[in-house]
Amino acid sequence: MKTFNTKSSVINEQWHVFDATDKVLGRLATEVSTLLQGKHKPIYAKNLITGDHVVVVNASKVKVTGKKLEQKMYYRHSHYPGSLKATPLSKIQEDHPDRVIREAVRGMLPKTSLGRQMLSRLKVYAGELHPHGAQIKDSARPEIVVEEEIAPAINQVHQAQTEVEEIAPPVDQVHQAQTEVEEIAPPVDQVHQAQTEVEEIAPPVDQVDEAQTEVEEIAPPVDQVDEAQTEVEEIAPPVDQVDEAQTEVEEEGK
Structure with missing residues (x-):
């Protein structure tokens, strides 16, 4: 050495x-x-x-x-x-x-x-x-010059950080709200399990669409159903006449 x-x-x-x-x-x-x-x-x-x-x-x-x-x-x-x-x-x-x-x-x-x-x-x-301003400026260390150049940017970052901290809620409140949500909401594994069970029980979507199509083909149109119901109401006697005829039949039978 x-x-x-x-x-x-x-x-x-x-x-x-x-x-x-x-x-x-x-x-x-x-x-x-x-x-x-x-x-x-x-x-x-x-x-x-x-x-x-x-x-x-x-x-x-x-x-x-x-x-x-x-x-x-x-x-x-x-x-x-x-x-x-x-x-x-x-x-x-x-x-x-x-x-x-x-x-x-x-x-x-x-x-x-x-x-x-x-x-x-x-x-x-x-x-x-x-x-002695000239001597002091010429003898400034490079790291000090760099710090002076980036000082405005650092001040802007600190100012923005302060504004964000003023707007954002405190961290303890965020953690408290997150804890309350976790206590109320079910665990993720339970949600996935329930979703799987529903998918196993419920028929596939294509089968549901196919069955609905078959029902629509078999069942008559709604306007035909309404028209038939109107004709039945015109042919059938009123309800009060039916009740009156039923009462007379019961009296004759006695």
Whole structure:
């Protein structure tokens, strides 16, 4: 197995932008120092600058925890007796907000010439504007560019999915209705069995049609039946006369 040694020719430098709005100072400095040193890359080497460039905007809106605004002090000394000066964090944040983040990151970098070169790659701005738009755009990773291109389509898919979820009934209601239908309806095997029994008992359709044809050929037409019934009614005496004649016969027999 051959050991891999990082060379300057294989180092790919990227640009990153951080918005410091409402972010904790220490945690932000940790992320920035990691990117500056290149510890997020598998080709990290202590003897080379394998890190990236970092741009921090809105440095004036960074936050600190506890009472650090009043208690944390920044010291500087001119190396003359009695020249020690201490400035609270609140004063530095008000006058030079970029120095707060820069000093926090400086303390997390190596105290060597490489550390100073890494710190020179940090660009901190108090507001939200910065002049490094071209470098950041050119260093965008391909997967990020692809995500930006398909982002509108993804948003449309999410919107359509939300509309469908609003229209469609909840899944639990669908399962409940399906369970009720299954409880009421007979099983499929019973339905097939009953259908088979009916087909075995009932005669075939062609036999039914044939029998119906024979009946129609034997039976007289309906108009002939009506005509014969009319003639019978004209010949036969009325029912009341028949009843009267039957009564007279019964009296004579007595």
